[in-house]
Amino acid sequence: DTEVTQTPKHLVMGMTNKKSLKCEQHMGHRAMYWYKQKAKKPPELMFVYSYEKLSINESVPSRFSPECPNSSLLNLHLHALQPEDSALYLCASSQAHLGGRTEAFFGQGTRLTVV
Amino acid sequence: AQKVTQAQTEISVVEKEDVTLDCVYETRDTTYYLFWYKQPPSGELVFLIRRNSFDEQNEISGRYSWNFQKSTSSFNFTITASQVVDSAVYFCALSEEEAGTALIFGKGTTLSVSS
Numbered sequence: 001d002t003e004v005t006q007t008p009k010h011l012v013m014g015m016t017n018k019k020s021l022k023c024e025q026h027m028g029h030r031a032m033y034w035y036k037q038k039a040k041k042p043p044e045l046m047f048v049y050s051y052e053k054l055s056i057n058e059s060v061p062s063r064f065s066p067e068c069p070n071s072s073l074l075n076l077h078l079h080a081l082q083p084e085d086s087a088l089y090l091c092a093s094s095q096a097h098l099g100g101r102t103e104a105f106f107g108q109g110t111r112l113t114v115v
Numbered sequence: 116a117q118k119v120t121q122a123q124t125e126i127s128v129v130e131k132e133d134v135t136l137d138c139v140y141e142t143r144d145t146t147y148y149l150f151w152y153k154q155p156p157s158g159e160l161v162f163l164i165r166r167n168s169f170d171e172q173n174e175i176s177g178r179y180s181w182n183f184q185k186s187t188s189s190f191n192f193t194i195t196a197s198q199v200v201d202s203a204v205y206f207c208a209l210s211e212e213e214a215g216t217a218l219i220f221g222k223g224t225t226l227s228v229s230s
Contacts, residue, residue, distance in 0.1 A: 033217060042206055042220035043160070056217060088158055097217065102148055102210045104218055106160035 003027075006091050006107035014115055015081060021110045023074040023091030031097035032074040033104060034066060035090040043090055049074060050097040081114045088112075118142060119209050119221035127227045128197050136192045136224045138207030144168075146212040149183065149190045154204040154223070166190060197228045 004025045013019050023032065031050050035043035048056035049068040063085075065077040074091055088109045095101035120139045128134045140149060151163040164174060166183050174181045178195045194201055207221040 042223050043218075045217050045219075048217050090158075090160065092160075092218075098210075098212055098215060102218075103150060103162050103165040105162060106152075108157060108159040111158070 004091055004093055004105050004107035006089075006110050008110055009108065010111050010113075012113045012115060013078065013081065015083070017081075018077070018079045020078065021076040021089055021091075021112075023076075023107060024072055025093040025105070026072055027093060027095075027105070028071075029093035029095050029105075030071060031094045031102075031104075032068060033092040033094075034064075034074070034076050035092065035106075037088040037090055037109070039087075047076075048097055055097060078112075081112075083114050086113045118219045119207055121205075121207055121221035121224050123224045124222070125225045125227070127229065130198060130228055130230050131196050132228075133193060133195050134197050134226065134228075136194075136205050136207075136226070138190045138192065138221060140188050140190065140207070140209045142209060142211050142214075144211040144213040148210045148212075150208040150210070150218065151181065151190075151192050152206045152208060152220075154206065156203070160206070163192075194226075197226075199228050199230050202226055202228045 007022045034046040037043040045058050046060045047066045052068045063080050067075040088111050090109045092104040092106045094104040118141050147168045149166045153161045171183050180193045182191045204223045204225050206223045208218045
């Protein structure tokens with residue numbers, strides 16, 4: 001099973017709403033990632049969790065709050081977003097964050113629209 | 116400085132043509148990893164290949180082949196006898212072990228294969 005599952009697939013939210021994106025993997029991977037991808041752009045790294053601890057935060061605004069409840073789950077809590085935050089949010093996992101096992105497997109993403 | 120450069124923004128070919136997607140990278144690490152990902156319109160990033168900096172052997176997988184040349188810092192991807200299903204955005208990516216970076220993506224090349 002080489003799947004990374006993300007829910008929901010689509011999300012429309014108002015600027016005052018609070019919502020969460022969820023990501024799950026059962027490959028035994030110990031690194032998990034959130035990427036943001038705007039249209040016609042490459043994915044941009046937001047956060048890296050390694051062994052359930054936040055190891056990289058790429059200066060992401062605090063209205064995005066990641067959480068890793070266990071080694072299989074990764075959440076991204078959203079609050080007071082702006083319309084420019086509308087994008088495809090991709091979750092990924094890999095065996096490790098560094099070293100020779102870094103190929104990441106991606107979910108299908110959540111297409112977020114902020115109105 | 117951009118670490119991964121994909122100079123070709125868009126390529127259009129007719130089915131059965133061969134096509135090469137270029138990727139040039141920049142790093143100071145001696146240990147690093149190069150990747151190619153495919154992103155079809157559905158949005159999911161599909162892992163195609165990983166190469167480490169110590170392995171310059173070229174690789175062939177079916178109609179896909181990769182040419183890694185450290186002397187020119189290039190990791191090019193060739194599709195032989197292209198098919199309509201190959202239409203997608205292709206990303207080259209780099210991760211650096213010493214610098215501790217997660218995947219750094221190039222801007223992507225959009226490949227359109229017409230019948």
